[in-house]
Amino acid sequence: MKKVKVNINKKAQQRLNMIGKEVRLMSSLDHKNILKLHQIYRNKDQNHVYVFLEYAEHGSIETLLNQNTKFSLADKLSIIKQISRALRYLNQKGFVHGDIKPGNILVDTNGRVLLGDFGSAHPIQKEAQDLGSPAYLAPECLEIDDEDFDKEKSHEKEDIWSLGVTFYQLLFNSLPFSGDSVYEINHNIKSNNIIIPSGIPANVKELLLSMLEVNPEKRISVSEILSNPLISRANDSLVNLPTPPKVDAVIEKDIKYVKASECFIDSSLQTYLLRSLKKSRLVLAFEQVGEGIVNFLKSIPHSCI
Incomplete structure (x- = not known):
């Protein structure tokens, strides 16, 4: 997940416009070698934009x-x-x-x-x-x-x-x-x-x-x-790669949701994830990557759990 902090001013509006342009393009693309955009969420109170992207383990x-x-x-x-x-x-x-x-x-x-x-x-x-x-x-x-x-x-x-x-x-x-x-x-x-x-x-x-x-x-x-x-004649995938980093997450099977420490996900975002992304039959995983930031790791169908 990419988190972008936005302050309401002219420069911020330009930043929002740029994010909007990028999101609109990515949402229209569907190719196995292009990173997929899953969801976008803006927390209006904290002026953050959360962009949920396909996870690339390496x-x-x-x-x-x-x-x-x-x-x-x-x-x-x-x-x-x-x-x-x-x-x-x-x-x-x-x-x-x-x-x-x-x-x-x-x-x-x-x-x-x-x-x-x-x-x-x-x-x-x-x-x-x-x-x-x-x-x-x-x-x-x-x-x-x-x-x-x-x-x-x-x-x-x-x-x-x-x-x-x-x-x-x-x-x-x-x-x-x-x-x-x-x-x-x-x-x-x-x-x-x-x-x-x-x-x-x-x-x-x-x-x-x-x-x-x-x-x-x-x-x-x-x-x-x-x-x-x-x-x-080249391979369609890489074959000699190191072991990817481990994902530290806990699966809550009753709600089909994977979360990181709550202190790294504000309450409104967590509510959004539970209500909106669960409806799209995604299981979410997060990883702390810095203060106030979580990283979207992957999405898998409920049937895989």
């Missing part, structure tokens, strides 16, 4: 990398395959994600990869209003004030660049382009100073460079990625 790819998880090449290719499938679906729905990076790619207990955080998503034919993380942004996004930048062009290849940066990070545990500012990052990209360490297969290098093509018109498309033999 957390994000970023977290796994920070934990020194060693992904096999097969799993790295599987990540690219699964996210490419999510992007193809998103493009078919007319949208660009806008913030592909390891922190927004999650993994569940079955090795299924899930794309999350749609706060920077925008229609394919429109420029992004909320830019994603600079280190992962495509060069054309870093030059939106350039007179040659065509705002009416299709922008789906922005995500391919970001996925390429993510692929590079998976392969070499570093970023291909970095800098202390957007200007410096853009300068390094334009200088074409990408360093490919030795030791990777030639076909993997070729795929990586095709994703990190500065010219979006020459950059590989998501369909071409999925038809690449490396990707088409």
Whole structure:
């Protein structure tokens, strides 16, 4: 569960509008590699918005990398395959994600990869209003004030660049382009100073460079990625993963509800969960992740208990 504190002012209203946009998009998406939105609840008294999301037991790819998880090449290719499938679906729905990076790619207990955080998503034919993380942004996004930048062009290849940066990070545990500012990052990209360490297969290098093509018109498309033999033959799930963290929750079978300590769930939210989510035949699990915050862990049908 994602909890967002909202104060009633102009900035907060903008934040609410952004949350609303993200929620509306996520609620319209249904794909096995896209994080599902289950419910949204706003506590008007405390000015909090609670967004209930599908639980990914392993957390994000970023977290796994920070934990020194060693992904096999097969799993790295599987990540690219699964996210490419999510992007193809998103493009078919007319949208660009806008913030592909390891922190927004999650993994569940079955090795299924899930794309999350749609706060920077925008229609394919429109420029992004909320830019994603600079280190992962495509060069054309870093030059939106350039007179040659065509705002009416299709922008789906922005995500391919970001996925390429993510692929590079998976392969070499570093970023291909970095800098202390957007200007410096853009300068390094334009200088074409990408360093490919030795030791990777030639076909993997070729795929990586095709994703990190500065010219979006020459950059590989998501369909071409999925038809690449490396990707088409890749596994549909990750196979070499560490044991996920344990869920500390108590099942109350009489009400089919799983809860954390009451001090971490305010009474109005708890009432909402019992009345509303129980009706949707979900079993809820929570985990304390910080003061005043609970994390939605998973949902399972009553019949599974």
